[in-house]
Amino acid sequence: KARRKDKDAAATNQEEPKMYLESTVLECTIPESRLRDLVDLPEGLDYNEWLASHTLAFFDHINLLYGTISEFCTMSGCPDMTGPGNRQYLWFDEKGKKCKVAAPQYIDYVMTFTQKTVNDESLFPTKFERDFPSSFESLVKKIHGLLLHVLAHLYHAHFREMVLLQLHGHLHSLFAHFTLFNARFNLVDPKDALVLQDLAVALGLCPPTENPPTSSAAAAP
Numbered sequence: 402k403a404r405r406k407d408k409d410a411a412a413t414n415q416e417e418p419k420m421y422l423e424s425t426v427l428e429c430t431i432p433e434s435r436l437r438d439l440v441d442l443p444e445g446l447d448y449n450e451w452l453a454s455h456t457l458a459f460f461d462h463i464n465l466l467y468g469t470i471s472e473f474c475t476m477s478g479c480p481d482m483t484g485p486g487n488r489q490y491l492w493f494d495e496k497g498k499k500c501k502v503a504a505p506q507y508i509d510y511v512m513t514f515t516q517k518t519v520n521d522e523s524l525f526p527t528k529f530e531r532d533f534p535s536s537f538e539s540l541v542k543k544i545h546g547l548l549l550h551v552l553a554h555l556y557h558a559h560f561r562e563m564v565l566l567q568l569h570g571h572l573h574s575l576f577a578h579f580t581l582f583n584a585r586f587n588l589v590d591p592k593d594a595l596v597l598q599d600l601a602v603a604l605g606l607c608p609p610t611e612n613p614p615t616s617s618a619a620a621a622p
Contacts, residue, residue, distance in 0.1 A: 419485060419556075419599070419600075420560050420561060420564070421556050421560045421569070421573075421600055422599060422600065422603050426560075426564055426569050427573070427603055427604065428569075428570050428573065429570060429573045429574040429577055429604065436574070436577050436578050436581055437581055439578065440455075440578070440581045440582040440585045441585070449533040449537050449538070452537070452538065452541045452586070452588075453525060453533075453537075453541075455582055456519070456541050456544055456545065457519055457525075459545070459548055459575075459578075459579055459582075460512075460515050460516075460519065460544070460548065462575050463548050463551055463552060463575065463579075464512055466555065466563075466568065466571065466572055466575065467508060467512075467551060467555065469562075469563075469566055469568060470555070470559045470562040470563065470566070471505070473559055473562050474504055474505050474508070474554075474558070474559060475505060476503045476505060476506070479503060479504035479505060479554075479558055480503050480504075481501065481503065481504065482501075482502060482503070482504045482507035482508070482550065482554060483504065483554060483557055483558065484550065484553030484554055484556070484557045484596045484597075485553060485556060485557045485596055485597060485599075486596060488553065488557075488596050489501075490507060490550045490553075490554075492507055492510055504554055504558065507550070507554075508551055508554070511547045511548070511550065511551055514544075514547070515544050515547065515548070518540065518544065524537070524540060538588075541588060542588050542589070545579075545583055545588045545589050546589055546590070546593060548579070549579075549583075549589055549593060549594070549596075549597075552575075552576055552579065552597065553596050553597055555572065556572075556576075556597060556600065560572075573604060576597070576600065576601075576604075577604055577606055580594070580597075580601050580606050580607075581606060584606075584607070
């Protein structure tokens with residue numbers, strides 16, 4: 402019986418093949434070369450304005466795509482917030498304590514936090530000539546780190562539904578734009594980005610890496 406348990410544990414720890422790396426589903430709706438042009442800061446435009454506009458767009462599109470499969474992301478079906486490579490994401494509660502929550506709850510926290518932040522005029526100013534706070538870039542980095550966790554979960558747990566809904570091309574294009582923008586302005590920790598590094602390589606967004614993603618737990622930034 403002990404040997405049987407060992408075999409079961411080993412099988413549990415082995416990750417299933419990554420469907421999103423299959424050549425038949427590796428298409429984007431927007432050419433990668435055009436996406437590279439879209440991330441460069443236009444001459445004369447304020448850097449923070451550029452960050453703000455992209456952050457709002459990424460939030461809206463990721464929220465929209467998640468909404469299409471949210472009925473499949475349930476407390477029982479996704480009891481942990483996971484990503485590829487058996488990565489598990491933990492949330493910081495209001496007291497700064499790490500806590501383990503189900504994926505739909507975690508993603509709700511992410512979307513609620515982001516929505517509240519971008520609606521705060523003192524943090525995300527929309528009125529003409531209103532100054533951005535000195536902490537704006539660090540705030541954008543936090544939001545992008547959280548949105549990366551949502552993308553990682555979509556690819557890890559719900560890519561099959563994306564394919565069935567014929568939305569995988571849109572997801573790839575969003576991921577490509579998000580990845581190129583973050584790389585251009587160093588907005589996401591490279592260690593966090595490793596979770597989808599193999600996809601970035603497959604889509605031609607970056608050269609192959611010698612350090613593949615490893616299984617670990619990560620806390621929300």
